Amino acid sequence: MSDESPLNFKQRDFLKQLKNSLMAKIAMIAIIIALLYIPKSLILDLIHERENRSAEVLKEIQHKWGGPQNIYGAILSIPLASDKETFIHLHPEKLDILGQIHPEERKKSIFKTIVYKSDLDYQLAFNFTSITQLYGKEKLLWDQAILSFGISDLKGLSRQINLKHCEQNINARPGIPIDNGLKTGFHFPLNLDANEQQITLSTQLQINGSQELSFVPSGRQSIIQVQSTWPHPGFEGKYLPTSYNISDTGFDSHWEIHDLQRDFISSWRDREHALEQETCSVRLIQFNGSYSQVHRLVKYTLLFLCFTFAAIFICERLSGQIIHPLQYILFGFASLMFYVLLLSISEHLSFALAYLIASVICSIMMALYSRSLLANWKNSLSIGFTTGGLYGYLYGTIQLEDYALLMGSLGLIITLATVMYFTRDLSRYNTKEIKA
Incomplete structure (x- = not known):
């Protein structure tokens, strides 16, 4: 006679049925996916x-730059x-700016960014x-006139600035000595002729900066032209370019x-007029920001885990082998390690x-591990190729930012349809249960 009680026998039979239950396996996978969101938050x-x-x-x-x-x-x-403390302020009748932006890469430790040097040619015309x-x-005290320029970051002024007026070269002086609405900048003292009804001035600025360069179109007619060898500009500010050309070379x-488009007035007394900061801006866009791309990838963790576990689950059922929950967890950790590996490598190489590199390493690792579990190269290669294909699919998804949601939704639908197809005949799997 067996020493085993009927109760223990029923418990063993229940555990055996639970072990081979399809619903229990699916529930277990769902719980593992939920638990893997804890290390996802750490990533x-x-x-x-x-x-x-x-x-x-x-x-x-x-x-510093x-x-x-x-x-x-x-x-x-x-x-x-x-009243020498009271000034009449004028915007230019015509403002012409011709700018060249020269991008440069600056690096500190493993981090790098794009900065620029700019050469700006200003042509100004005033009408009195x-x-x-x-x-x-x-x-009016014409011989005590002051011409002021405002600039947001004075560290960017890299050389002495001269103003050409008639035959004179006038050196710039630091600061804004009067209350004209500008906070930081430089000025030129001018000795004007009261009999002149209009004057023309010119100057060249060389300004260092980073990320963005903006101009305030203060003239009644403002013409601004900016050129650069940077191939990825972003046009911002209130006014978009009238025309532009973008190519791989810049x-x-x-x-x-003109004055009908802007809210400026041409002249004002003291601070009766608040200066408007309506700008024409160009930003040097960097596409090598790997952190934002990795962050976007992590948002597809659910899609990735569903794909991966679906492939493992199908191969498990087709092979008749049983994969332990701990081994599913290890597959999940391998999937999450892809993001850590990608993050660390992308700080040194292109994204x-x-x-x-990260996708190949993780695909091979999961294929070799599944080979030891399923004892079948066909199934393990299927998992490896499925994982590799998923990496390719996700890479394409993050490149198509406008269609990312559509691509992700289609991916989940395909995963669900695949699982439904391979589990359409549950009675076939019951014949493959492992006998105690």
Whole structure:
């Protein structure tokens, strides 16, 4: 007689049935996927930590080189004879800017960013007809006029600046000595002739900065042309270019803005007018920001785990082998390690190459591990190729940002349809149960 009680026999029979139950297996996989979201959150924290460190290095470089530059220029200010503390301020009648942006790479430790040097040629024309009619020539101190330029980050001024007026070369002086609405910048003292109704001025600026260069179109007619060898510009600000051309060798952009388009007034007294910061901006866009791309990939963790576990589950059922829950967990950890490996490699290599290396390593690792579990090269290669194909699918998904949601939805539908197909005849699997 057997010493085993009927109760123990029933328990063993129940555990055997639970072990080979299809629903129990699916429930177990769902629980494992839910538990894997805990290490997923740790991976997201790691991405944020590395991204913050990269941002700190970027700020250090900008602090020494020059940050995003916003140039307001120019404002001509003429004091009243009756009160030398009161100024009449003028915007240019015509403002022409011809700019060249020269991008450069700056690196600190393993982090790098793009900065630029810019060469800017300013041509200015002022007309005094309206203010002489309003105040009279004799009521303005023409010989004490001041021409001011505003600039957001003075560290970017890399050389001495001269202003050409008639036959004179006038050196720039630091700061804004009057209250004309500009906070930081430089100025030129001018000795104007009261009999002149209009003047033309020119100057060349060489300004260092990073990420973005902006201009305020302060002239009644402003024509701005910016060229660069950087192939990925982003046009921002209130005014978009009138025309532009972008190629692999760089870009050429052109703005033409007149006074009917803007809220500026041409002249004002003291601070009766608040300066508008309406800008024409060009940003040097960097596509090698691997942190944002890895972060987007992590958002597809559910899709990736569903694909991977579906492939393992199908191969398990077709082979008649039983994979332990712990082994499913190890497959899940291998899938999550892909993100950590990708993050670490992409800090040293291009994102595309890092993605290829990380996906090949993880696909081979999961294929070899499944070979030891399923004892069948056909099934293990199926898991390896499925995983590799999934990596390729996800790479294509993050490249098509506008269609990412559509691609992800289709992927989940395909996964569900595949599992439904291979589990359509449950009675066939019951014949493959492992006998005690």
